Amino acid sequence: MPLISTSSRLGFVLSGALWSALALLGLGACGNKIGDSCTTSIDCSIEGSRACDISQPGGYCTVQGCDRTSCPDEAICVRFFPSMYLTKPCDPKTEDFGSDDCAADELCLESGLCAPRASERRYCALSCSDGGDCRDGYDCRLVGERGSSSLDPKAIGRAKFCAPRG
Incomplete structure (x- = not known):
């Protein structure tokens, strides 16, 4: 030996x-990509760069408080406004151009409803082109629907993201 x-x-x-x-x-x-299921933020990123939104079915890996450049390539930054506050109708094409249906502290969303600016929350959401791109229990939703809005005016009516079904 x-x-x-x-x-x-x-x-x-x-x-x-x-x-x-x-x-x-x-x-x-x-790590997991944006939109993956999770139970804690560690499931999304051990570096702490992503959070687990446990208010979504099965959890949802995201970046909170995003801007146009802070989401990874597979995701887009979506602005959300709680639907309970979306009550007053407005015309997004004419708002601030001779017509002010919304109060000074409100924003006219693409869906035609005024939303309080203070209620805005931003999250990175998984981009999609159809429902097959999203995990079970999630649908591919157009930005601008159900209290969602885009930071990028060019994405309005075109960009889609994975959101809970229903």
Whole structure:
């Protein structure tokens, strides 16, 4: 039986430990994508860059408080306004251009309803082109429906995102 020096054994053990640590770091970097199910924010990102919205069925990995550039490639930043506050009708094509149906602290949404600016919440949502792009229990919804709005005026009426069915 050949003898292995103590320093060679130590180098072999340290090398194995280093490879194991690198493999674990690589797995941790994978994380879930926007729109995946989750129970805690760690399920979405171990770095803390994503949050788990447990108010959505099965949880929903997202970035809260997003802007036009903070969502990953598979997602879009969607503005949400609670539907309970969307009561007064307005015309988004003429609002602020000679017609002011909404109060000064309100925004006229694409859906034709005034929304209080203070109620706005922003989340990264998974982009989709049809329902098959979304996980079970979620539909591909057009931005501008049901109290949602886009930060990008060009996306209005075209961009879609995965939202809970119903």
